[in-house]
Amino acid sequence: MKELYKLSVGLTLVSDVYNKAVELAKRRGIFWPSYEIYGGIAGLYDIGPVGTIIKNKIVKLWRKHFIGSTAGMVVEVETPMITPEKVFEASGHLKNFTDPVVQCNKCHKVYRADHLVEEILHKSFESFTADQLNSVIKENGIKCPSCSGDLGDVRYFNLLFETTIGPYTGERGFLRPETAQGMFTAFKRVYESYRQRLPVGIAQIGRVARNEISPRQGLVRMREFSIMEVEFFMDPKDESVPLEGIENVKVNVLKAQTKEQGRQDLDSFTIRELVDEKIVIHPWMAYWMARASQFVSDLGINEFYFEEKLPQERAHYSKQTFDQIAIVGGEKVEISGHAYRGDYDLSGHSRVSGQDLSVFKKYDKPMVVKKKSVIVNRQKISSLPEAKDIMKRISNATVEEVEEMLKKNVTVGSVPISSVVSIIEREEKVSGEKFFPHVVEPSFGVERSLYLVVVNSYRERKDRVILSLPKDLAPYDVAVFPLLEKGEIVNKAKDIYLNLSKRFDVLYDEGGSIGKRYARADEIGVPFDITVDPQSIDDSTVTIRDRDSWDQVRVKMDSLVDSLEKLFNGIELSTLGEKASSNE
Ligand SMILES: [Zn+2]
Numbered sequence: 001m002k003e004l005y006k007l008s009v010g011l012t013l014v015s016d017v018y019n020k021a022v023e024l025a026k027r028r029g030i031f032w033p034s035y036e037i038y039g040g041i042a043g044l045y046d047i048g049p050v051g052t053i054i055k056n057k058i059v060k061l062w063r064k065h066f067i068g069s070t071a072g073m074v075v076e077v078e079t080p081m082i083t084p085e086k087v088f089e090a091s092g093h094l095k096n097f098t099d100p101v102v103q104c105n106k107c108h109k110v111y112r113a114d115h116l117v118e119e120i121l122h123k124s125f126e127s128f129t130a131d132q133l134n135s136v137i138k139e140n141g142i143k144c145p146s147c148s149g150d151l152g153d154v155r156y157f158n159l160l161f162e163t164t165i166g167p168y169t170g171e172r173g174f175l176r177p178e179t180a181q182g183m184f185t186a187f188k189r190v191y192e193s194y195r196q197r198l199p200v201g202i203a204q205i206g207r208v209a210r211n212e213i214s215p216r217q218g219l220v221r222m223r224e225f226s227i228m229e230v231e232f233f234m235d236p237k238d239e240s241v242p243l244e245g246i247e248n249v250k251v252n253v254l255k256a257q258t259k260e261q262g263r264q265d266l267d268s269f270t271i272r273e274l275v276d277e278k279i280v281i282h283p284w285m286a287y288w289m290a291r292a293s294q295f296v297s298d299l300g301i302n303e304f305y306f307e308e309k310l311p312q313e314r315a316h317y318s319k320q321t322f323d324q325i326a327i328v329g330g331e332k333v334e335i336s337g338h339a340y341r342g343d344y345d346l347s348g349h350s351r352v353s354g355q356d357l358s359v360f361k362k363y364d365k366p367m368v369v370k371k372k373s374v375i376v377n378r379q380k381i382s383s384l385p386e387a388k389d390i391m392k393r394i395s396n397a398t399v400e401e402v403e404e405m406l407k408k409n410v411t412v413g414s415v416p417i418s419s420v421v422s423i424i425e426r427e428e429k430v431s432g433e434k435f436f437p438h439v440v441e442p443s444f445g446v447e448r449s450l451y452l453v454v455v456n457s458y459r460e461r462k463d464r465v466i467l468s469l470p471k472d473l474a475p476y477d478v479a480v481f482p483l484l485e486k487g488e489i490v491n492k493a494k495d496i497y498l499n500l501s502k503r504f505d506v507l508y509d510e511g512g513s514i515g516k517r518y519a520r521a522d523e524i525g526v527p528f529d530i531t532v533d534p535q536s537i538d539d540s541t542v543t544i545r546d547r548d549s550w551d552q553v554r555v556k557m558d559s560l561v562d563s564l565e566k567l568f569n570g571i572e573l574s575t576l577g578e579k580a581s582s583n584e
Contacts, residue, residue, distance in 0.1 A: 017329040021455040022218060024465055028523050030054065030454060031219065031447070043215030043223035045447065050524045053475035053505075055450050058299065059205060061472060062228045062444065065295040067203050074201030074230055075194060079182025081207055082165060085172045087181050090352035091345060096316040097177060098156040100130050101213055102137070106149025112213040113154040117142060127312040130154040161209045175209035180441065182206075183231040184345040187437075188357055191233070198359065198437055199234035199284070205446070219451035220333055229443035231341075234284055235361065236438040241283040246290040247272040252305035253279060253322070259310060266305050281320040281340045288442040292324055292336050295444075299453050300470040303327040304335065317344040328456045335452060336444045343436035350436070362432040371428045372399045374421060381420040386413045394421060457525060459548075468548055469525035471568055477504040478564060479521040483514055483533040493532040496542065496560065500530075503561055522547050528567060530560065543580045546573045553577040 026032045029048035033040040047055055067074045088094045100113035113133045114125040120142055125133065133154045136142070144151060165173040176182065183190075183202040190202055205228045215221045251274070252266040269279060274286040289306060296304055309321040317339070324336040350357045374394060381387045390412045394402050406418045453473060459466040471477070478500060482493035490510060497508045507526060509517050514531065521529055529545040536542050536557065544563060545552045555563045555577040563576050 017458055018218070018331070018455055020460075020465075021329075021458045024458065024467065024523060025051065025454055028467075028520075030524075031450070041223075043212050043221065045219055045222060047447065047450070050475045051450060054453065054469070054473055054525075055446060057473045057475075058449050058453065059228060059446060061298055062205075062295060062449075063203075065291050065298070066201075066228070066230055066442070070201065073199060074203050074232070075190065076203045076205070077183065077186055077190065078204065078206060079179070079186060081175050081209070082163065082173050083176045083181060084165065085174065086352055087185060087349075088160065088174055090348040091181050091184075092316050092348065093160060093174075093177065094158070097160055098158050099213055100128075100133055100154050101157040102133070102154045103152045104144035104147060104149045105152050107144060107147040109144060109146050110213065111145075111151075113137070115214065116145070120145070127310070130156060157211075157213060159210045159212065161211050177208055177210045178443070179204040179206045179208060179227050179229055180231055180341075180345070180443075184349055184357075184439075187231075187233065187346060188355070191359065198238070199232060201230045201232040203228070203230045219447045222447060225448070226446035227443060228446055229441060230288070232284060232288065232440045232442075233346075233437035234282075234440065235435070236282060236342075239283050241275070241287050243271060243275070243283070243287065243290075246287070246294075249290045249293055251289060251293055254305055254307040254325075255279065256308040256310050259308075280322075282438070282440065284440045285320065285322070285338060285340055288440055289322065289324075289338055292338065292442055292444075296324065296326060296335060298470065298472065299449065299456075300468075300473070301326045301328060301335070301452060301456050306338070315339065317341050319344075326452055326456075328452045329458075333448070333452060335449065336442060339441045339443070341439040341441055343438055345439065346436045358434045358436050360432055360434050363430070366429045366431045368427050369430050370425050372403070372423050372425050374399055374402050375424050377420045377422070384415060384420070386415045389413070390415065390417060390420065393417070399423065461550075464519055464522065466522045466547060467525035469527075471527050474525045474527050475505070476507040476521075476524075476526045477528070477568070479507040479509060479517070479526045479529045481514060481517050481529060481531045482510050483531055485510060488537055489532050489534065492536055496530060496532065496557065500561065500564070504564065518545065518550075528564065541577075544573065544576065549573070550582065552580040552582055554580040 028050055030051035031045050031047050034044040034046045035041050067076055101110055102113040102116065103110045114128055117125050117133060117136050121140060125136065128136070137151055137154070142151065143149060160177060161175040163173050163175065164170040183204055187202065191200060194200060206226060207224060208227050209224045212221055212223050215223055247270060249271045250268055251271065252268050254264060254266055258265055271286045271290045274280050274289070275283045280286045304324055304326045306322040307325050309323065314321045319342045320340040322338040323334045324338065325332050326335040346357045381390060393412060394417070402421065403423050406421065406423065410417050453469065454467065457467050457469045459468045480493050480497045480500065482489045497506055500506045507521065509520070518529060527547050531543045531545065533543070540557045541554045542557055542560065543552045543554050551573055553573055553576050566576065567573060
């Protein structure tokens with residue numbers, strides 16, 4: 001059953017939380033604009049010490065969902081950022097990886113044309129052509145927002161970063177804008193060295209670069225960033241997809257059809273329904289959308305839907321695309337893309353490289369096929385003056401075309417072709433067929449995921465900030481604090497730190513007031529704090545404090561590992577010991 005519900009379109013913009021989260025990120029070493037001391041460069045960000053740990057945990061979680069739990073179906077590779085021109089000729093990026101730009105005739109400022117008109121007219125102009133955007137600018141009398149000067153013509157700008165491979169007159173090359181081409185060019189090697197059977201997914205996590213025209217949405221649109229993606233190669237005729245365990249996963253979908261009707265309603269489907277009702281072009285699309293749903297939920301982001309792109313909104317290589325849109329801090333942000341690339345890339349690389357990238361599918365048992373061939377009566381034709389012309393006609397034609405000529409009784413000069421040419425049919429045994437595997441591609445941005453996780457986890461409580469990260473993503477599992485800088489207390493705290501470090505990621509901090517240390521730990525999302533106080537010396541107990549509730553309980557030191565294990569398994573803090581009075 002489909003259930004319909006409306007997403008409130010006029011969401012209150014609480015982008016304030018984005019600004020606050022960015023401030024927190026700078027203050028606590030999560031991320032900040034790169035080259036700050038030189039004024040920064042738009043679209044480039046440093047990931048700080050705390051951010052790097054959280055980022056690595058996001059990547060680890062992604063690997064679990066997209067590689068680890070696929071029973072060996074997906075393998076991971078690493079391929080270079082620097083890419084020769086031929087690759088992007090075959091992939092279509094040289095021609096198609098463009099955005100429309102417009103320049104002010106007076107102050108020479110450059111704008112991304114569709115974004116500029118969008119900002120002024122408050123309507124989406126995604127997928128408008130340069131000509132269409134030109135008309136929109138003229139009709140609405142749009143001027144340069146910066147100096148009110150006239151705007152020039154809208155042109156296309158290619159987003160590939162160009163470079164030279166080798167010195168002086170080296171080969172023309174580019175930084176990759178996606179990791180995908182590395183998997184396509186390595187496909188044959190992986191296929192042959194691995195299992196030599198389909199399906200097989202090739203995953204890659206790596207840096208990419210896009211020369212964005214005017215990046216301005218923080219870590220959402222960057223000029224250099226990391227991608228985690230899978231190119232999943234499969235036989236399009238084989239629809240047996242393992243949906244066990246995921247078929248009842250529910251997803252909300254904004255269908256292209258709904259958008260065409262000018263509506264934004266979401267339909268709810270199970271993964272099984274996406275397949276059965278043919279909402280997806282192939283069952284594997286639904287499989288990866290289920291994985292993506294589980295991954296994004298594990299990031300702590302529970303509000304999201306899949307938006308099907310209209311044909312004109314899709315990338316040049318895609319036959320069907322769903323963007324996974326997360327709703328974080330009241331804003332809709334694309335967190336992943338799911339493209340059905342078909343055989344676009346493998347056939348393109350076969351054509352340009354001259355290498356056969358198709359695979360051979362052996363049938364279970366050989367098939368008998370009827371094969372027609374053209375037979376020429378050589379003896380009869382050799383005596384004809386028209387022989388050369390007749391041979392020319394038929395050697396350029398397919399069997400079917402020759403058959404058609406015979407049916408229509410085509411003549412060359414006055415000679416009917418049928419007098420010297422005939423078609424015979426033979427049975428032949430065929431053991432298999434060659435074809436290009438089709439590709440389904442789920443793709444995530446790493447820094448964008450980090451950004452959304454941070455914004456989504458941002459909380460305020462009594463003028464203080466808490467980063468309420470999912471426990472698996474916290475930079476540290478637990479912090480250990482000696483209440484006072486007294487020898488005995490410090491020694492005990494250090495013992496606890498060393499002991500817990502064997503099992504957990506532990507932060508040790510003895511500087512400043514305990515309240516400040518709690519606040520710092522809360523701001524980077526540490527779920528639990530252990531405090532060693534004077535009572536610890538007397539009765540070998542410590543307090544455990546919960547990041548989100550600030551509640552504290554007192555537990556025996558020798559059951560600390562056990563208590564923490566229980567907390568990470570979701571057991572309530574209050575069940576572990578006596579409530580302790582707060583020492584904040
Ligand atoms: Zn201007």
